[in-house]
Amino acid sequence: MTDSSTVLIDARGLTKVYGKPGDKAGFTAVDGIDFQVRRGEAFGVLGANGAGKSSTMRMIACVSPATAGSLRILGYDSGADGAKIRARLGVVPQDDTIDTELTVRENLLIYGRYFGLSWKVLRERSTRLLEFTRLSEKAEDAVATLSGGMRRRLTIARALINEPEIVLLDEPTTGLDPQARHLLWERLFQLKQEGVTLLLTTHYMDEAEQLCDRLVVMDAGKIVAEGAPAELIARYTLREVLELRFAPGERQIMTDKCRGLAERMEELPDRLLLSTDNGEETLSAVHRQGVQPLTALVRRSSLEDVFLTLTGRSLLD
Amino acid sequence: MHTLARAFSAPAFRELGYWLFRYRRTWRGSIVISIGNPLLFLTALGLGLGTLVDRENSAYLHGHSYLTFILPGILIAGVMQIAFLEASGPVMQSALPRGSYRAAASTPLEPTGILYGHLMYWTLRATQNAVLFTCVSLLFGTVDPARAPLLVLVAVLVAIAFAAPAAAWAVTVTRPSQINVMFRFVVLPLYMFSGTFFPIEQLPVSLQWVAWATPLWHGVDLGRTVALGTATPYGVLIHIGYLSVMVAVGLYLARRTYRRKLYV
Numbered sequence: 001m002t003d004s005s006t007v008l009i010d011a012r013g014l015t016k017v018y019g020k021p022g023d024k025a026g027f028t029a030v031d032g033i034d035f036q037v038r039r040g041e042a043f044g045v046l047g048a049n050g051a052g053k054s055s056t057m058r059m060i061a062c063v064s065p066a067t068a069g070s071l072r073i074l075g076y077d078s079g080a081d082g083a084k085i086r087a088r089l090g091v092v093p094q095d096d097t098i099d100t101e102l103t104v105r106e107n108l109l110i111y112g113r114y115f116g117l118s119w120k121v122l123r124e125r126s127t128r129l130l131e132f133t134r135l136s137e138k139a140e141d142a143v144a145t146l147s148g149g150m151r152r153r154l155t156i157a158r159a160l161i162n163e164p165e166i167v168l169l170d171e172p173t174t175g176l177d178p179q180a181r182h183l184l185w186e187r188l189f190q191l192k193q194e195g196v197t198l199l200l201t202t203h204y205m206d207e208a209e210q211l212c213d214r215l216v217v218m219d220a221g222k223i224v225a226e227g228a229p230a231e232l233i234a235r236y237t238l239r240e241v242l243e244l245r246f247a248p249g250e251r252q253i254m255t256d257k258c259r260g261l262a263e264r265m266e267e268l269p270d271r272l273l274l275s276t277d278n279g280e281e282t283l284s285a286v287h288r289q290g291v292q293p294l295t296a297l298v299r300r301s302s303l304e305d306v307f308l309t310l311t312g313r314s315l316l317d
Numbered sequence: 318m319h320t321l322a323r324a325f326s327a328p329a330f331r332e333l334g335y336w337l338f339r340y341r342r343t344w345r346g347s348i349v350i351s352i353g354n355p356l357l358f359l360t361a362l363g364l365g366l367g368t369l370v371d372r373e374n375s376a377y378l379h380g381h382s383y384l385t386f387i388l389p390g391i392l393i394a395g396v397m398q399i400a401f402l403e404a405s406g407p408v409m410q411s412a413l414p415r416g417s418y419r420a421a422a423s424t425p426l427e428p429t430g431i432l433y434g435h436l437m438y439w440t441l442r443a444t445q446n447a448v449l450f451t452c453v454s455l456l457f458g459t460v461d462p463a464r465a466p467l468l469v470l471v472a473v474l475v476a477i478a479f480a481a482p483a484a485a486w487a488v489t490v491t492r493p494s495q496i497n498v499m500f501r502f503v504v505l506p507l508y509m510f511s512g513t514f515f516p517i518e519q520l521p522v523s524l525q526w527v528a529w530a531t532p533l534w535h536g537v538d539l540g541r542t543v544a545l546g547t548a549t550p551y552g553v554l555i556h557i558g559y560l561s562v563m564v565a566v567g568l569y570l571a572r573r574t575y576r577r578k579l580y581v
């Protein structure tokens with residue numbers, strides 16, 4: 001049993017197959033996933049490109065009918081009551097749909113009209129939201145003059161025009177420079193503090209660790225792990241990781257010498273990762289074996305390592 | 318009043334509002350075009366070509382001046398052309414991943430509301446064009462003031478009859494070149510051979526049959542017979558029936574293609 005006052009999104013056996021029904025050549029993007037998102041939580045969907053994140057988001061945004069399974073949002077069925085659900089959602093799509101022929105403020109006004117809000121309400125809200133997203137000075141400017149980060153903030157301001165209970169963000173910081181990302185994270189954190197439920201997809205580990213209370217890891221349309229970031233790190237990795245880089249000619253020999261020195265070893269194209277409870281000790285052991293890396297780095301295990309353990313692949317591949 | 322207010326807050330009106338909001342930027346230019354276009358046509362074809370044609374006293378014109386004869390044809394064919402252009406390029410653009418339909422679809426609007434809202438916009442634009450064109454024609458004395466309003470109504474019907482199927486098709490299009498091909502090989506031939514510039518009775522009989530089958534001829538002939546006062550009940554019925562079927566089929570298809578495109 002789910003309680004609709006606390007569980008805002010409830011997906012059971014959610015499946016998305018592209019192509020005609022019964023078509024053998026159909027492509028299964030989302031393969032029977034189950035998850036719940038609770039009120040006030042920041043929930044992340046983590047996965048590499050093509051893992052099924054965006055398809056999942058589009059189904060939750062009620063612009064893509066589920067092929068099978070059930071999806072209840074805010075107590076409504078996503079298939080039957082799409083319009084009622086969308087009225088209470090804020091959507092920040094990966095491909096932003098900002099109107100480049102209108103000004104920054106006009107974009108908020110005209111989008112708000114789609115929700116049936118009055119001009120009076122919209123004028124007041126647009127001023128407040130432009131302030132919130134630090135775009136007040138740009139209010140009357142053409143969208144074309146905005147930087148990538150500003151444009152993304154405008155998309156977020158627009159998504160908040162109907163005062164949504166849930167905000168969906170599909171890869172919100174992809175393509176932004178570090179400064180723009182940090183400002184965006186800070187604003188999203190502020191939203192979360194105000195009690196807005198956030199659901200975001202990302203392939204950035206740091207983003208997931210910064211923002212998400214809880215997340216699912218998706219791979220090939222399935223959920224392969226679920227939990228809080230710290231929980232997942234504790235469950236799927238050892239405490240530390242030793243990263244070694246070698247001169248190109250010596251890589252294979254050095255890698256072979258390292259075998260058996262750590263409980264788990266991952267070979268990436270550019271470096272070797274040794275999972276261990278004590279990185280310094282392992283590094284000493286490496287040196288004792290006569291291994292001479294170009295660089296050696298001991299760091300704490302992160303979500304990146306969780307993903308690597310679960311899928312055998314790096315996230316940004 | 319209360320029900321009226323509620324009707325105007327229906328989803329389709331919100332989409333109409335979007336297009337009208339954008340139109341605020343271009344309305345002056347569009348009015349200049351709506352008035353300039355008939356001025357150019359009436360001057361070139363009436364004073365220029367018309368003088369030449371009228372010397373022949375062709376029996377096909379049934380005693381009308383060439384200008385009076387072609388005026389409804391140019392209006393109807395022009396309305397068709399504008400309806401196609403407004404319901405093809407902008408629809409294709411709007412349905413692209415970054416297009417305005419995508420923004421609207423993430424709000425309470427449904428694909429059908431988006432379609433009807435955009436269709437209302439084309440209807441308003443066609444009405445504006447037809448009214449201005451007819452007003453210019455009145456100044457030239459080439460249209461009977463009593464029949465002018467009927468001519469406007471015919472023009473609006475033709476605009477919807479072409480806009481609906483054009484939108485149904487355009488929402489599935491992904492490359493602008495496809496629209497160019499459709500314009501050159503379908504819309505322009507219709508414009509030329511549907512009795513816009515000459516009576517189709519002049520054509521060989523086999524080509525007359527082709528002209529009778531084409532949709533624009535029904536619009537042109539309806540407009541012309543209404544404007545010249547030669548309409549027969551039977552003819553009017555067939556023409557309106559043909560155009561109404563286009564509206565109905567166009568809307569049926571567009572509802573499906575819009576839904577399929579926007580709800581992948």
